[in-house]
Amino acid sequence: MVPLYVSLKDVAERAGVSFQTASKVLNGNSGVVSAQTRERILEAARHLGYVPNALARGLVRRDSLTVGILADDFSDASLSRFVVAAQRTIESQGHAALVATTTQGSDGPLRRLQEYRVNGVLVIAPSVEEDESVGEYLRGPIPAVTLNHIPGGGVPAVGSDHRRTGVLAAEHLLELGHRAIATVTGPTARRVVVSRTSGFRETLHAADVELPDRRVCATDWDARSAAAVTHELLDADPHVTAIFAHNDTMAFGVLAALRARGVPVPQRCSVVGCDDLPLADFAAPPLTTVRVPFEETGARAAELLLARIRGEDTPPRDLLPVQLVVRSSTAPPP
């Protein structure tokens, strides 16, 4: 088998210098060689198609120039947006992104990342909230930044302002005059659900509107189960005039359930979503929602991580603002 790659030695030989000199030149360490040899070396490298070996470089520099992304199954429409934005930022700062996916309660993926000597780890994985062992790992010596709540805390976090998300949704519905309000949430064990719900509930409470538990329907983030709980909710409590879904995907489920029941939106029931998916504007009717800044969040998290890697001080939390996007799925109650 012919060698796939040429090494510095090959380049140096062709240029008639020592490989260390070639190294210097190819690392832009100019001034130390004459313009002539310099040119000869560059020519040789070009001609042979020299591609430096990041493994060897990483070994001696003790720096892999790599960061790990610990992700859940990010085929979820929104998780992938975090991942992409983070990846781009990482790449733009000269690092490579090594992606590992979480596997139920094992630190295999993190270990794997450690083997590759990643300079830091970015966590984009809601499921870590259930994983005790991961917290210890992440509080360890290798820099980490997370988008999710980490058991035990102590890991710098970036995210959007979940509490405020709940507040904005509540304020909007209150302003429209709603008083019989329900919410369809993700699993209640999730921090984001707790924060959004408490912001939502407290805002309603301040306006003397109560949010009893029977109007808080926890489900599983997806449209199908959201539709199912919406039916249950309305069977038990037909007077509800507004529903806040904790993400747009569930809001689609809510809308579908309402449609199936012949409840016109927004005339008899308003719906507010969360995320502002690209499709939100194409729901029937177009969905009023609280926009989550996915790209900004992913990018910000990566920036923070890279800053930590460089040894800079970083804030322990960074909450990006969210924003209400009013479309046609909300209106005053009948």
Add this chain to the structure above:
Amino acid sequence: MVPLYVSLKDVAERAGVSFQTASKVLNGNSGVVSAQTRERILEAARHLGYVPNALARGLVRRDSLTVGILADDFSDASLSRFVVAAQRTIESQGHAALVATTTQGSDGPLRRLQEYRVNGVLVIAPSVEEDESVGEYLRGPIPAVTLNHIPGGGVPAVGSDHRRTGVLAAEHLLELGHRAIATVTGPTARRVVVSRTSGFRETLHAADVELPDRRVCATDWDARSAAAVTHELLDADPHVTAIFAHNDTMAFGVLAALRARGVPVPQRCSVVGCDDLPLADFAAPPLTTVRVPFEETGARAAELLLARIRGEDTPPRDLLPVQLVVRSSTAPPP
């Protein structure tokens, strides 16, 4: 700074053996040492928290155990599903996944992957179709598999059967009795668009239904522009009774446009999508669509790539079957 990681030497010292012996033991090369020393070494490794250095290992083995994924912006709901499935497969076969994102007509990302000495490259990037230089690269000595058409060909490809996608959509509409049929496609330069359109057109043609160019609306894969071209289409040609959209996202746009015009779906106009997004079942009305096997495709592509890396023979093409999913957005014409 205290060293972040302990090396084989540290482990060996603690166990009182040479580091090479420790290496043997930790690589499961048992039988060559006594059970005692073996246990001592394992204990030392555990106690010190030894994590092998994949960079050093890769260097001497001349095998990084890494594969590169060259991706476009996969925040696109469907691309990310390919990526995730591929990533999982790669990981499950003991490789790490290095993700690089394409940047307009530069081979920077590929070069980057080469620096890390990836064992192979998986291309999940529709935009490569526009990039001549990438083809040469991918036909080179490093194994590659692609989900997209590569300029110049010669790179093993995995994908779903695009032609058949068009055929299935056409057959379904013909069976329902439609004859005034249009289609909303992605950019016509894309292979997938060409294949789907030709399968669609030929099937119609065989039933004596023509698909004139004015009923083929090329646009940009997204719901907004799909809605816009739908309006144009119906302004010019109000008699259309069925529309085939090349993906579900655009189908949402088509549905929204129809709704805005007061055209009831499916009573006055049927709509067929493509992809079978999780939300397709929650469109209004639930979308009839051709399912694309995203996960299977991503996984299959990764398997193929890994097989090539192992030096096995692999087929130059692998087309996964697609399947029509009938819901409520299609019905006989008025």
Add this chain to the structure above:
DNA sequence: CTGCCGAAGGCGAACGTTCGCCTAACCGGT
């Protein structure tokens, strides 16, 4: 002529592994 200096580039060492071969010690058989 001596001494010094700067420019140009060579050179050894180290990074953390794996691999193959070498050696020392011990065993039993003659």
Add this chain to the structure above:
DNA sequence: ACCGGTTAGGCGAACGTTCGCCTTCGGCAG
């Protein structure tokens, strides 16, 4: 006591870099 064969483990080399120090040489001032 000598031999041959195991068994347990040591050891040198190599992978492709970077880094810092060293050498060589020519030139120029004193």
